[in-house]
Amino acid sequence: MNILISNCSILPMTDQTPRCFEGSIGIEGERIVLVSDDPQAVEAFRERHREGLREIDGRGFLAMPGLINAHNHASMTLMRSYADDIPLMSWLNDHIWPFEAKMDREDVRLGAELGVAEMLLGGTTTFVDMYWMQEAVGEVVEQTGIRAVLSATFTEARYADFERDFAAISDRYAGGRHPRISLMVAPHSPYSTSTEHLSRARELSERYGIGINIHISETLDEQRTIQERYGKTPIEYLYDLGLLTPQTLAVHSVHVNDADLEIMRRCGVSVVHNPQSNMKISSGIAPVAKMLDAGINVAIGTDGPCSNNDLDMWDEMRSASFLQKVSTGNPCVLPAYEVLKMATVYGARAIGMADQIGSLREGMLADVILLDLNKPHLSPQYDVVANLIYCAKSSDVDTVIVHGDILVEGGQLLRMDCREICRVAQARVAEIQKR
Amino acid sequence: MNILISNCSILPMTDQTPRCFEGSIGIEGERIVLVSDDPQAVEAFRERHREGLREIDGRGFLAMPGLINAHNHASMTLMRSYADDIPLMSWLNDHIWPFEAKMDREDVRLGAELGVAEMLLGGTTTFVDMYWMQEAVGEVVEQTGIRAVLSATFTEARYADFERDFAAISDRYAGGRHPRISLMVAPHSPYSTSTEHLSRARELSERYGIGINIHISETLDEQRTIQERYGKTPIEYLYDLGLLTPQTLAVHSVHVNDADLEIMRRCGVSVVHNPQSNMKISSGIAPVAKMLDAGINVAIGTDGPCSNNDLDMWDEMRSASFLQKVSTGNPCVLPAYEVLKMATVYGARAIGMADQIGSLREGMLADVILLDLNKPHLSPQYDVVANLIYCAKSSDVDTVIVHGDILVEGGQLLRMDCREICRVAQARVAEIQKR
Incomplete structure (x- = not known):
């Protein structure tokens, strides 16, 4: 048309x-x-x-x-407001992980559908997803018309599933085979995956010419764990494994020191900043103003709807600016236009599409x-x-x-029945809880 | 009906x-x-x-x-997004104050009308206003059907205007004469008013049985200034003048120490927290979790649309919770229900209407x-x-x-023509700038 x-x-x-x-x-x-x-x-x-x-x-x-939501776990909409205002480890161990363990392919599909409905209504036209069973999310993206980067993810415990998940989508979406869908490989984080499988992720990214999408330096706990295990910061650790390239999304990057920033700048990685998630689960405040000053590309993501709890990029942009202003004591940092670039131009750059979308x-x-x-x-x-x-x-x-x-x-x-999606989601989560 | x-x-x-x-x-x-x-x-x-x-x-x-917006300067909608992302003193000296100096009664009325339209659409049913020419704001409140606490304000330079402003509304609204409008007296802040006129405000509050509404301990600069002038914290200074009572709204209270908090608790003052304004103009982070723990009543306000830039209480509640979680490192503080109380039950308590509204x-x-x-x-x-x-x-x-x-x-x-109000406001601000 x-x-x-x-x-x-x-x-x-x-x-x-x-x-x-x-x-x-x-x-x-x-x-x-x-x-x-x-x-x-x-x-x-x-x-x-x-x-x-x-x-x-x-x-x-x-x-x-259209806005680019550079970090999301869309299917987690099914856990929106399922568990809030509780300590991090109890939140994960007692609520989020037990719920996730019960989720099947149809749940992942339905959660993604609910998430895509919310994103489209709010003006998000591209999202970077990171979750299991990305093939089910791909089905939703194909049907609804939104644009997405699918990132098949793994923790060490679910590595075998990942190999299957990745195989199910690599033929279909890698190498520009779909006009609206591209791929990344997503080791969950440095602390939840082995050195061997991080290297395997690097191999896959090289073989398919795709980016690496990884949570990194999100919490002080993670920083301590990696320092104890490897005697390095998480950034140094990934750098030594060759995982930091211009195609890498360094999601969160809350606790990074000046040496880390210099590595990130030199490698040309993009940071994805998720201010509301970092605030809500008390992860900390990423030094975004400093990153931008250093010439590091910073995009914005909402993170999943368990730790936000919505997929609203307007709210996220506002929080990004306000949080930097109050944490630096400087009302001039992250001015409005710069923040809007983060959600458009810089987002497009982060996913290697600066010449296609974002302006x-x-x-x-x-x-x-x-x-x-x-x-x-x-x-x-x-x-x-x-x-x-x-x-x-x-x-x-x-x-x-x-x-x-x-x-x-x-x-x-125009292509989705909003009320029906909400109704089905409500019925589905009642059923999941009974499993 | x-x-x-x-x-x-x-x-x-x-x-x-x-x-x-x-x-x-x-x-x-x-x-x-x-x-x-x-x-x-x-x-x-x-x-x-x-x-x-x-x-x-x-x-x-x-x-x-309905939500209670406990701190606002509604007429400043006319300066929404007029000057952003610039240093505080330049923002005030070069933009906000010169604009305000040109504003006449009709501007104040029109700005309030625009603000009331926005607030009603967002579910705010009561707002506490603080501005000059509150008589014009009262006209808008009467016509539109919203509920308000009008607070006639003064800085030292505009004290004479205040006496006229206050006289114009005290007969009409003091002593429960209007079913939806009540009054407060609002010295702008400890640093911008004289000790003599702060005492005068206390007299008026006693004579009319009304509350005192004052910006206090908003910035580190203010804290330093008051310490230099009077050898006290702003809270101690107001306490010594008898301005801290259960009818006092201590707006902002960002930089308060433990002794200040103890005074505030003992006096039964209510704090009004404006998280987005405090973030946007880099004032700092009020210790709200600590205040609530100490048993101090804390309400929520948006502050004026120059430093926010909207009058959205949903956004403000979310920011209040997120900001405390990240600044304390504890994801359990300011849980959802407590924050909703701040914008309803505690807001009503702050303005002495806990038995009338807020639940x-x-x-x-x-x-x-x-x-x-x-x-x-x-x-x-x-x-x-x-x-x-x-x-x-x-x-x-x-x-x-x-x-x-x-x-x-x-x-x-139902009672306001939204598009027409926006159109008139746009034309008006073009005209104000030419004055």
Whole structure:
């Protein structure tokens, strides 16, 4: 389908400093072919695509790139608000892990579906997932139209399952075989996997040309454990194993020292910052302002819905900025536009897609969202970017286009039955608990 | 009007631990006269009020007390996202104060109107305002149907205006003369007012039997200034002047030591915590978990829309919990139900209305909100309170009733033209900047 979004405000995220202008966006199939404020260029596009052109009246809307949620365990929506406000080890041992042990493929599929519904409604067009049975998540991604990076994960105890899981998706999604799905390999963390299997993950990443997605330096406990086991920081340990490359996502990176940061910068890894998860489970505060200053690429993720408890990137961006401002004592750090880049441009860079998504430019894939700005909490409009970061909500997202397909319109999912998904999830979790 | 909300989930906030049940709520005029799961009692209410009874089908909705925003400068919505991410003194000297100096009565009125629209849509039914020209804010409160505590404020430079401002509202609102509006007197802060005028504020509070609302111990700079001027902490200074009473709102209280906390506890003051403002302008982290442990009443406020930048109490509750968890390193502090109490029960206690609002009990004023729970980000529903604190948004609020009047229904304002208010605000700020 071809789409023309006419007469909207456009925040293309293509510039060093914020630039917003009135214009139109033309989409041909899955690609953006026009981003312009020139009426003649718009008219030429309209003329060229007269047959079956879908025109969206953009007046009053802001068009911007879809958000990239760079760290998620979408299927854990089934454990949303299942266990909160309790000590970390009891939370894992007594609640999360026993529940997960009961989950089957259909639960993983259903949880991902619920998560994708929530993400699309909030303007997230790409997510990086990390979980078991990614083949089931792949099915949801294929059906719903969202874009995803699937990361098959393992802890040492579940390593054999991982080999099966990975085999089930590598043929289907590796090497650019699917237009909206790519792959990563995801050892859970340095403390929960063996050196041997971390090396195996590196081999797989090299063989398939895919990234490595790993939780690292999340807690002080982890830092102590790795120091005791290997006499190194977690970052040093992974570096020595050759796991830190420009294709690596170093998720969390809360407890990192200056030497770690220098290694990360030199290796070109991307950090994924999950501020609300780090706050809620008391992991600590990642030195994000320092990372950005050092030239390290930092993306933003929500983490799973057990430790957040939602998949709302607007909330997450706001928390990222506020948390750095209060922890550094400097209200100037992580200004609004920089934070918005983290959730768009830097997210795209983290997953190796900076030339495809994360900004609105002719030739790029059409992942576009429209926000309705005519709301009290977004008025007046001095600075649209500050309004987005400090005031906007998921519910301000009106329209979501992924890969040239309209998936949300008027704040409603077009391909998914939202009420039914919620109803089925509620029934399912009651049943899981009885297993 | 009489209203019956039938067959909803009810979270009355009347208990020490969370209790939620299916039932109905009957409202007679401005009061709740029925909160019950007994079908016969509901039928009797329906029978008794057959004439002109407004019945709301509550299936799928959660009914709870309206939220209390205990600190706000609503009229500053006109400066929302006007100046962000800059150093504090430049922010005040070069942006906020010059803008404020141009504001006239109509600007204050319009800003309050925009703020009230935002608050009502998000389920805030009571707000404590602190600003100049509170008479104009009172006009908005009277017309829109929201409940408010107006606090006429002064800095030393504007003291003469304050005396006029206060005289303009004391006759109208002091002593319970208005059913939805009460008064406080609000010296801006210990550092911006003289000892003489702080004492004058105490006299007014005694004469009219009203509370004192004051920013205190917000920044380290303030603490240093007061220590240099008076050889005391800000809390000690106010205590010595007799300003700390059970009717005092100690807004912020970020930098307080153990001796300060003991004074506050003994005097029975209420703290108003504004976590997002404290984070955004890098003021610091108030020791809220410690305050609550010490038995100090702590309410939640958004602060003004210049330092937040919205008036969203859901976001604010979430930030309050997350910020304490990360700063104490303890994921158990400020659990969901405690935070929800801060925004309801404790807020009501802070403004001396604990027997009138903040919980749903027969005989109390009818400030009730209904949330639509059938949304992906609120599914599944294991723990409704955790979902409210960690996932809910303003946009989940469907219906808002204040003082027995339905002000919001289906997420729409019934008495205010939302688009028109936004349009007028936009035009107005363009005009203010040209003055």
